[in-house]
Amino acid sequence: MVVAPYDFIIIGGGTAGCVLANRLSADGCHRVLMLEAGPRDRSPWIHLPIGYGKTMFHKTLNWGFYTEPEPTMGDRRIYWPRGRTLGGSSSINGLIYVRGQREDYDHWAALGNDGWSWKDVLPYFIRSEHNTKGAGPAHGADGPLWCSDIGQRHELIEAIIAGAGELGVPRSDDFNTGDQEGVGYYQLFTRNGRRCSTAVAYLRPARTRPNLHVETDAQATGLILEGRRVVGVRYRRNGRMQEARAGAEVILAAGALQSPQLLMLSGIGPQEELARHGIPVAHALPGVGANLQDHLQIRLMYRVAKPITTNDELRSLWGKARIGLQWLLTRSGPLAVGINQGGLFTRVMPGPGTPDVQFHFATLSADMAGGAPHPWSGCTFSVCQLRPESRGSVTLRSADPFAAPVMRANYLATETDRLCTVEGIKFARRLAATGPLRDLLTEEVKPGAETEGDAALLAFARASGATIFHPSGTCRMGTDPLAVTDVRLRVHGVGGLRVVDCSIMPTLVSGNTSAPVVMIAEKASEMILSDARAGSTPISVAAQGLGTFSEAAREGSPV
Ligand SMILES: Cc1cc2nc3c(=O)[nH]c(=O)nc-3n(C[C@H](O)[C@H](O)[C@H](O)COP(=O)(O)OP(=O)(O)OC[C@H]3O[C@@H](n4cnc5c(N)ncnc54)[C@H](O)[C@@H]3O)c2cc1C
Numbered sequence: 001m002v003v004a005p006y007d008f009i010i011i012g013g014g015t016a017g018c019v020l021a022n023r024l025s026a027d028g029c030h031r032v033l034m035l036e037a038g039p040r041d042r043s044p045w046i047h048l049p050i051g052y053g054k055t056m057f058h059k060t061l062n063w064g065f066y067t068e069p070e071p072t073m074g075d076r077r078i079y080w081p082r083g084r085t086l087g088g089s090s091s092i093n094g095l096i097y098v099r100g101q102r103e104d105y106d107h108w109a110a111l112g113n114d115g116w117s118w119k120d121v122l123p124y125f126i127r128s129e130h131n132t133k134g135a136g137p138a139h140g141a142d143g144p145l146w147c148s149d150i151g152q153r154h155e156l157i158e159a160i161i162a163g164a165g166e167l168g169v170p171r172s173d174d175f176n177t178g179d180q181e182g183v184g185y186y187q188l189f190t191r192n193g194r195r196c197s198t199a200v201a202y203l204r205p206a207r208t209r210p211n212l213h214v215e216t217d218a219q220a221t222g223l224i225l226e227g228r229r230v231v232g233v234r235y236r237r238n239g240r241m242q243e244a245r246a247g248a249e250v251i252l253a254a255g256a257l258q259s260p261q262l263l264m265l266s267g268i269g270p271q272e273e274l275a276r277h278g279i280p281v282a283h284a285l286p287g288v289g290a291n292l293q294d295h296l297q298i299r300l301m302y303r304v305a306k307p308i309t310t311n312d313e314l315r316s317l318w319g320k321a322r323i324g325l326q327w328l329l330t331r332s333g334p335l336a337v338g339i340n341q342g343g344l345f346t347r348v349m350p351g352p353g354t355p356d357v358q359f360h361f362a363t364l365s366a367d368m369a370g371g372a373p374h375p376w377s378g379c380t381f382s383v384c385q386l387r388p389e390s391r392g393s394v395t396l397r398s399a400d401p402f403a404a405p406v407m408r409a410n411y412l413a414t415e416t417d418r419l420c421t422v423e424g425i426k427f428a429r430r431l432a433a434t435g436p437l438r439d440l441l442t443e444e445v446k447p448g449a450e451t452e453g454d455a456a457l458l459a460f461a462r463a464s465g466a467t468i469f470h471p472s473g474t475c476r477m478g479t480d481p482l483a484v485t486d487v488r489l490r491v492h493g494v495g496g497l498r499v500v501d502c503s504i505m506p507t508l509v510s511g512n513t514s515a516p517v518v519m520i521a522e523k524a525s526e527m528i529l530s531d532a533r534a535g536s537t538p539i540s541v542a543a544q545g546l547g548t549f550s551e552a553a554r555e556g557s558p559v
Pocket of ligand 1: 220
């Protein structure tokens, strides 16, 4: 019999993985291994909020995926960045803290996912946060994840807030109470002007625990099964194939693109897909890789009458020096707030209901998200439909674990999605025409005043729309035959295996996905530990001083 040196193995040291690593190792009783394909999060560009532009196309810290040519988007292949380092996408994301709407989670529960209503998930959001607003009915102040108000006010964002008021959208100081309607400043995952990824918030405090072992540059290539039970994982580290065994559970936290890929590589997935790549079926699970959902952002760009934009500050050497100094002295200014400061949630489709579009307002303009700022005073209104009906998929390119999976987003495939997207663009234009903005925004650069009528706006969306980086739902939880996990996130029909990341969302939440993933991992940790205590997953004996970081990862600064 092989002795399992670990109780839990977490695959993927990303947003969810770092939360799990902390919570599962906290009581000192369980031996935890976390494998992360990327390197440690040492790059200063990760930790400086404005570094977003630098990590967006980084060769090492970013997987840099592309979708297949999208027939609904003019056959364009759309760039899908994903974090590839400790903290995963929370180390490279736009830092915006949004939980979604109360109704998103009540909908999950209504679909049969008991324990996932807003009332059920709120305590996990609260537990995770150290909110600079302080503790309250909707917020926590004692958690590890810093969520900070943007202290500074920007003339442009103030004008947007005033303009939205003319359209009947109220000012909001908090988008995270479950009720989103409003316009205001986002809160950011920052602590004193530096990024607070889950690696910073959760992994750093746990790094000296003797029962937590983290291996970076360690890419899982498949699960080891004995019958229908997962007992370990194969991975490549420093060019060498290795195996690790788990006495209790393997937890897949490789994200919405690679968790389904790893399941399929291990023979767990749709039979036809496995057969196409000559992979023996360990357990047929037709829903693996299906149900892919994402938010499509449409970016409108404006010239601004005054040199008050981040473009202006970044253009000159003096401007750069000034904002650098501002950050060093006060931990504030453009370097501390990243890209998007202002947000707006409203309803643009007819009839009653909750907000169906979200805006990100940037005091900066560039040809693409994360691209170089324009050499003129510019700003961006990005709008996305919050609950798209279109569904895509993740499938295998080949049985090679180092090949990127095949991703198809299938944006704008339904009439509702097309209508809502066009209405969102029209709302942006109404906003730009309000009193407070009319004179400040001198020209609509994109789509441009000549783009008129719904058909032309839809054509603009198809020609220029891009991801707002929220692929989800590819291992969705549920109770029907296409569900991949149950409500405790255990993979249907396979023992010793859970999925805990963005892929378990049955439907995409109305907003950014990082905070929901942290909530999912917080809740999953509690379920995993409670199942372990109840003996429903065998747990081996107590920790025996495994050390924390593997030697290669130990070199240099702490995590
Ligand atoms: C550019 C960008 C901007 C975004 N902006 C925001 C924002 O402002 N606000 C917000 O809330 N959300 C934002 N998001 C989305 C949000 O960050 C993600 O939805 C969330 O972080 C996903 O968490 P996850 O745990 O599912 O996956 P990830 O955090 O991506 O973690 C997966 C981890 O698994 C690792 N991995 C993958 N395969 C393997 C393998 N085979 N072996 C070992 N390790 C593996 C990866 O390297 C990665 O570290 C953004 C995302 C991106 C990419």
